[in-house]
Amino acid sequence: MLKCFRIITQVTYLYLFALLGNVLVKWLHLPVSGSIIGLFIVLALLHFKVLKLSAVELGAGFLMSEMLLFFIPSAVAIIQYKNEILQHGSQFLIVILLSTITVMIVTGLVAQISIRRLANKKGEIGK
Template sequence: MSTIRKCLVTLKKVFLTIIQVAILYFFALLGNLIVNWTHLPVSGSIVGLFLVLALLHFNVLKLSAVERGASFLMSEMLLFFIPSAVAIIQYKDQILRHGSQFLIVIILSTVTVMIVTGVVAQFYVHRFAGKKGEI
């Protein structure tokens, strides 16, 4: 394959990724609008994710329309934690003063996430395996 052809293929992939990230960003903005309009006590980006999930579930939105952009965002997820790390450094005094309380919250939330993830995974394993007759 020629060098120009390789460049065009790469540019196409980059452009597709940018478009798909923009689609996901649109749903985050739409979620923010819904939260502002309805005064829901949750983050607008969470509402946007549920909108994407619902559209994917009902085949209104094809997975291929957001898959590359979502994969890119997941691969760069570490960048999203930089503000948290900066906040930890910025509020060092409060963390040192209330560190044990933070630690308890972190441990409890981690254990809760692990338990809920395990229960949901087991539920779906049994549900789909039961349909196929594997269990």
């Protein structure tokens, strides 16, 4: 019960930071979204020890573990685009499938190869 209450409080904190981000984006005409500004604000507050990790950790963990739930309404929105899907659905799917696989392969391999190269370099220096 206490844990449940703490989660709700912490989620509210995180929400307030997102709202603050939204306000800043509007005022300063920033090109990014409010939640990303909110993320950087929380990161800065954690870094400068203004905010304790324990003050947001539980809420953040809850939101991240249930994140798929928050995507579901936008996935249901697809039914509004029946005509486009009937007409071009298979083309969309081919592009998204192939492009997503390509992106993941390239990103994964570039990262993996550079990490190993770095490890080898360090290993050589060690010898």
